[in-house]
Amino acid sequence: MNAQTVIKICQEKGISLSDFALSQESEQDNISKTEILTRFGQMLSVMETAARTARETPIHSVSGLTGGDAYLYEQRRKKRSLLGSTASKAVACALSCSEVNASMGRIVACPTAGSCGIVPAAVLSVQEEYDLPREAIVKGLICAGLVGQIIGEHACLAGAQGGCQAECGSASAMAAAAVVELLGGSPAQSFDAAAIAIKNSLGLVCDPVAGLVEIPCIKRNAGGVMNALTAADMALAGIVSRIPFDDTVDAMNRVGRQLPTALRETAAGGLATTKTGLELAETLKNR
Amino acid sequence: MPTPSLFDIMGPIMIGPSSSHTAGAARLGKMAYKLAGGDIKDVKMYLHGSFAATYRGHGTDKALLAGLLNLNPSDERLRHSFELAAKKGIHYEFIPTNLGENVHPNTVKFVITNSAGETHEITGSSIGGGQVVISDIDGMEVNFTGERPILVTHHKDEPGVISNITFILYEMGINIGNMRVSRSREDHTAHMYIEMDSLTGGDLTAAIRNIPGMLWVKLLLPIDETSGDASRKDSI
Known part of the structure; x- marks a missing residue:
């Protein structure tokens, strides 16, 4: 399956990307559309809680390295923010989901636990701003899933294999496509947004301090959702990605293979081996 | 992929x-x-x-x-x-x-x-x-x-026990995906692990327990975590 084919089918049948994904999943896995929607509804509920929890109360990670940032940001953004209400809410939600994850709270891996804040933050902030019904958001998550399916088939979604571009980059692409569909954009525009999001995260390395899903993962989720919203906003304005989505996935796949092992979730390079990164890792060891 | x-x-x-x-x-x-x-x-x-x-x-x-x-x-x-x-x-x-x-x-x-x-x-x-x-x-x-049901048996290491087990599976229409036997020379017993594609209606463990030479039998089911809030990927 590739985006070019999917866009063509959707155009011919006059259906949305989420309609396409729903039918395909139902046929291939012999599961009713109702059940798929129910399960995505359950995921949405978990996302809603995760996106709220750390904004309302400061929570800290198991290691003690991180925490409290979603709360801090929420306090300020309620008064003022450079980003405006939608984007600042998205940043706050992304931080919250990621902090909940680091504190051993319940999240939805989408596509991974390390990138679990991006898709929820994008769809939930847009839902609030545009007052969209819950059913629409569930469909948005399915649209995000479809984009991830294509990336998973032609590249990969694991930091250990493809670096952070495969996790936060993929999540941004998934979120961007979902937002475009939610706001009435065409399937082609969704994939333009996804392509732009991938282009903006190409080459991003996976370099977690002490090997934990915290530094820089939490803040990269905030950056990732901004990437997604920026890409969606451009695509909705009619901006086209000169490099089509399928090609960007191919590039991501090749770039991932070219990344040295040290930059693929081994904590042997990048931020993990900075002076401070090493000091933090050492502190944890001695505790 | x-x-x-x-x-x-x-x-x-x-x-x-x-x-x-x-x-x-x-x-x-x-x-x-x-x-x-x-x-x-x-x-x-x-x-x-x-x-x-x-x-x-x-x-x-x-x-x-x-x-x-x-x-x-x-x-x-x-x-x-x-x-x-x-x-x-x-x-x-x-x-x-x-x-x-x-x-x-x-x-x-x-x-x-x-x-x-x-x-x-x-x-x-x-x-x-x-x-x-x-x-x-x-x-x-x-x-x-752990995505499929597994049958574990401990039985006497003698001819016919395994064929009796597989015959029961055949009669119940259960297909075997993966199996292994290991024997202990000390006490002349053997353990067998069978991964099955799926289960059918009958009481498999009761039938196998009745096989002569059977010491015990366990059935490990893929755990259904799809109820409540877990997704299918969560099931064992």
């Missing part, structure tokens, strides 16, 4: 922070709990590779123990598993170690003593995205993902 399912991309619903170090670890614990056959009195967990290096920060220790308490990877009680285990009087220990050169980096070896006084050694790895594989049970090399 072939197109992944929607639920491979979205989900599972899990307790963070890491699908391989936390969700996968909980699943390994749960499989070990099932394989060890019931209530656990004492467990030593030998942690290898990345499990050994990062188990505290990823909550791998809490997740493994939660699984041994029969909790699901999406259960919020997971982070309190130390307290839960203490309440149940379970003694547990985490031992970072090196299990060998070619062992998967996210591997744990459980040495479990159950309330019946039996000791079982079970080794498994978390291979990514929360998926796991059990590679060794009591010294027998296996390759079980």
